[in-house]
Amino acid sequence: MDTNTTMPAIRVIAMPKDANADGDMFGGWIISMMDLAASMPAKKLAKKRLVTVAMDQITFHKPVFVGDCLECYATIEKVGRTSITVKVETFVERKLSMDKEKVTEGSFVMVAIGADRKPIPVAG
Ligand SMILES: CC(C)(COP(=O)(O)OP(=O)(O)OC[C@H]1O[C@@H](n2cnc3c(N)ncnc32)[C@H](O)[C@@H]1OP(=O)(O)O)[C@@H](O)C(=O)NCCC(=O)NCCS
Structure with missing residues (x-):
């Protein structure tokens, strides 16, 4: 995924209401963003x-923290008779450094x- 030339389906700032007490974002929130993006x-x-x-194949490669900018990129993988399979890759721009890192991926049917x-x- 070339994040410089592809538009994300969703771009959102990770907020404290979706985080645990340590400031790590809940996996369920990240999956809900990926589902929306798919x-x-x-x-x-x-x-x-x-x-x-x-x-x-939902995989959490790296954590997401409050203040990170989450970007979900969605690509159609397969079109069946009644179903569509979409691959979602999620990246973050870290809050202060703006470094971009891949944090999760998975497929949604x-x-x-x-x-x-x-x-x-x-x-x-
Ligand atoms: C989605 C739903 C309508 C499918 O009904 P169903 O009678 O099981 O459907 P079918 O067995 O005919 O399968 C439909 C398609 O889904 C695919 N599918 C079904 N279960 C699947 C699974 N576990 N993994 C991958 N694909 C699956 C089938 O391969 C088929 O695709 P195709 O037509 O492209 O070949 C039904 O299971 C449902 O309503 N589930 C709840 C959905 C929901 O509430 N989601 C959360 C909120 S959005």
Whole structure:
């Protein structure tokens, strides 16, 4: 992922309300940002209601701290009949140094659903 030439799907400052008492961001908050980021290219492609059915290979490489700027980059990996798999790589710009580091990655499987909440084809 070339973060100099690719736009992140989401860019957000890590705030204290989503951190533990030591100032480390909760993994669940980071995953929720990644899930939101995954939905962006998937929604653009499907133009349908989507739900997340699975998250795979979520890896926390480095911690995220309060004040870091979190950037989630989302790339469509696979388009199935009713599902879209999106790879998300997350980087931070550290609060004071502005150094950029990759902190997490994972794949998110989103399924297109109809009004009855049953899977529907992504295309068409
Ligand atoms: C998503 C949901 C509609 C799928 O229903 P289902 O009857 O299990 O669907 P299917 O078995 O027909 O699978 C639908 C697609 O999802 C894929 N899929 C299902 N389970 C999967 C899993 N564990 N991992 C990866 N892909 C999976 C299937 O391969 C299929 O993809 P394809 O059509 O592209 O081949 C249903 O499980 C659901 O409503 N789950 C809750 C979703 C939710 O609330 N998410 C959190 C909030 S967004």
